[in-house]
Amino acid sequence: MGYLLNADLTLLANFTNPNRKVNVDFSYMYIELYYKNTLIATRSIDHFSAARSETKLANVEMVTSQVQLPLKDSEQLQNQMASNRIQFEVLGFFRARSKFGSILRYSYWLYGRCTIVVSSPPGGVLVGKKCRTKH
Incomplete structure (x- = not known):
């Protein structure tokens, strides 16, 4: 049957506009x-x-x-907690829009994916990450 998961994880998301000529509007964002x-x-x-x-x-x-986890995943979570390295996946979806003057607008979707590793609760902290973002 699995077990029930309760967790509280705070992420600090970094949004950078590398363009030196235009502003970027971020909207329709969820993680x-x-x-x-x-x-x-x-x-x-x-x-x-x-x-x-x-x-x-x-x-x-x-x-x-x-949140109910499958039995196999629940067992893996227990093992990860015992080893003090719990792995999560974070997916982000964002719409970005830039304006080039008053006529031309450019809009695209950004997709972020991170694998994060945190130490065990209650005082878990980030111990590793691997992230990538694509259009």
Whole structure:
């Protein structure tokens, strides 16, 4: 049957506009948190703009309550907790839009994927990450 997972994980998301000529508007943003193949939390982020060469940070609190894990995944979670290295997947979906003057607008979707490793609760901290973003 599996077991129920309760977790509270806070992520600091980094949004950078590397372009030196135009501002970028970020909208329709949401982040999903997975343990193995089980979606355990989803969170949206309010839209914002990043000026040229600007970096914005967003605190994203992912709270799970009574999420049922398959028995095999629950056993793996227990093993990871015992070894003090718990692995999660974080997926992000974002719409970015830039304006070139008053006529030309360019819009595209960004997809972020991170594998993060945290130490065991209650005071777990980030011990490893691997991230990539693509259009």
